[in-house]
Amino acid sequence: MTTLDTSSLTEMQNAILQRASTLKNAAGLSTSATKDVGGVSSVVDGSKSGGILSFNDALNEAMSSVNDSYIQSTEAQDAYQKGETTDIASVMLSRQKASVAFQATLQMRNRLMDAYKTIMNMSV
Numbered sequence: 001m002t003t004l005d006t007s008s009l010t011e012m013q014n015a016i017l018q019r020a021s022t023l024k025n026a027a028g029l030s031t032s033a034t035k036d037v038g039g040v041s042s043v044v045d046g047s048k049s050g051g052i053l054s055f056n057d058a059l060n061e062a063m064s065s066v067n068d069s070y071i072q073s074t075e076a077q078d079a080y081q082k083g084e085t086t087d088i089a090s091v092m093l094s095r096q097k098a099s100v101a102f103q104a105t106l107q108m109r110n111r112l113m114d115a116y117k118t119i120m121n122m123s124v
Contacts, residue, residue, distance in 0.1 A: 062105065062108075063105070065101065066098075066101045066102055066105050069094070069097050069098045069101045070098045070101075070102070072094055072098070073091075073094040073095045073097065073098040076090060076091045076094045076095075077091055077094075077095065079091075
């Protein structure tokens with residue numbers, strides 16, 4: 001097992017924040033920024049009057065988004081089955097979007113669990 005010191009953890013955190021910033025700029029999300037609070041960087045949501053978006057809030061928002069995409073895909077599938085729409089491409093696209101969102105959430109959970117296990121196995 002490799003030991004991690006604080007400088008390498010800080011370097012990894014800075015690299016992750018830099019990648020997130022690059023991706024955010026590429027996506028054109030200029031309403032959010034990062035803010036350093038007590039040595040821990042947090043996401044600041046510009047649309048919520050400058051408040052800090054906690055990890056729990058971000059996770060709940062992501063879960064809500066995944067759930068909404070699943071509900072939309074189910075509604076599109078039901079509409080197609082009832083004959084209300086004939087656009088099978090949009091139905092399949094919404095199903096794939098919901099599937100990708102769920103798979104991304106599952107992978108995020110797996111990574112968080114691996115990180116938790118790694119931290120719990122560290123000697124202090």
